[in-house]
Amino acid sequence: MGSSGRRVGRPRAERRPDSGLSPRDELLAAAAELFTTRGYAATTTRAVAERAGMRQASMYHYVSGKEELLADLLESTVTPSLAFARQLLAEDVTPAEDRLWDLCRTDVELLCGGPHNLGGLYLLPEVRAERFAGFHAVRAELKDAYRQLIAATETGGALAKSELDLRTDLVFGLIEGVILVHRSDPDRPVSAFADATADAALRIAGV
Template identity: 90%
Template sequence: MGTGGGRRVGRPRAAQRPDSGLTPRAELLAAAAELFTTRGYAATTTRAVAERAGMRQASMYHYVSGKEELLAELLESTVTPSLTFARKLLADDAAPAGSRLWELCRTDVELLCGGPHNLGGLYLLPEVRTERFAGFHAVRAELKDAYRQLLAATPAGGVLAKSELDLRTDLLFGLIEGVILVHRSDPERPVSAFAEATADAALRIAGI
């Protein structure tokens, strides 16, 4: 624990640090989220992430393989909660599909914009197009399909040809993800009001 000792390879520390209450891996993710969204992904070094998390660079590799693993997990964290909620909505046949679609839009926007860092902005990184991020793309595609299923279950969506349904889904999903950029330009806007207004606009795109 001292500054000397000659140990060159970092040693995993205890499961939690008393000062933060986070596990080392969670600390690394929090540090990466801050640095990737403020300095930029390419400009952020693994050393900078480790230092922000309060550990040596060598110690970092006990918990993650590097920047790509951190980015992949951060990206998936922006989608997974919405997908979990979408699955519940799809299973709830008692509620009208239009109401469920509105609720998914609202909740998805709140999740995208409610965190301390604008992680959705990382979607635009050219690195995200590579095979390394296939897990993120698979989860995102499943969420988009949930939007499509709910739209198709509405009276307006049920009469659309497949090509038109696909287009409406693309537009609706694009609006939801695009709010990340709008919110970044007006971060003081209350997220709840912003989410409701976006959900209203999304249903107009859907023809509801």
Template identity: 80%
Template sequence: MGTSGRRVGRPRAAQRPDSGLPAREELLAAAAEMFTERGYAATSTRAIAERAGMRQATMYHYFDGKEDLLAALLEGTVTPSLRLARGLLADDGPAPAEARLWQLCRSDVELLCGGPHNLGALYLLPEVRAEQFAGFHRVRAELKETYGQLLAATESCGALDKRELVLRTDLVFGLIESVILIHRSGPERPVPVFAAATADAALRVAGVREEDLAAAREAGRNLA
């Protein structure tokens, strides 16, 4: 079963102090905390339910199990970026493609590294290759395709043949997702500064000239 269309209303055993979250979101918050701190394999559904302040049986009212919780968390790290990417791609305003690409890269890094838990690190779990995570991989592939479309619209990549454009897309998208490991090794870095620096690096990989980078960055910030 998927992670949407759940029934609502079954009461929880006890509410987590200072929470205020709906039951489903509380379970996701508990799972995120435990998966990133204790490890996915070492975390049981009972422990997640207890951390969220509810019975294990109640948890199964919202999620089928650990895989369902993990899939929902993973999709939550990609879906907002895909929504932004579609909007930037459809934008017919004066901002050049370089600025739109910069904003997408910056926002994507902030999403991957923001929040109290390094959810991006969950991408590295071997379990994520399983069939249950097909929805996450589908959304991620669509996001990568949108990166490629924005790259194709830039001046530096517009004349590339298909094979070269695919390579450039792989490099830029790989750079953005590499922040997962970099952030894990240095979580004290201010995320907004880290995100802007990574977006700058992505434009350099895309072939934007150094003398044009500042203008693309400024126009990208204005898109926020």
């Protein structure tokens, strides 16, 4: 075979089918699987690299280590919902109640709809570290979007600040809490979780 047929890049630990993913995305996919099945603390960088089909030394060409992988995975569970929330906040024709329901449903679908229960990683004690400030920032912005939508409803507009804050905490906690229910009942259709949770969230919001 001539040099034109050789794959360019760092050597891999084993020959694997071409997934079409970049090496970094392969590492993220491997980390998602291992962090959610073996546990974050029990997963070594060697295990992640081997699962992605590369040598451990090559892994550090793409990421700095487990913390960077975890941070990226955490942010990936929030940024799509945040983008959707920004669209909903910018659109003032649809009633706030309907937009709040749509955000709740979509957020649950994104949290529970992937191949791995990444939302469960929120519970890791390591996530409190400063390294995960980016995740906490986007999560706080998403929570504020919930608060703005609740405040924009007919009922929410009459709430005192302390009551609005409480209802926001409860609604946001309900959405994120679905990951625990989903983990204990993974075969239940995600759409069932999403619809029921959105309905319950609106009742908590007083809509």
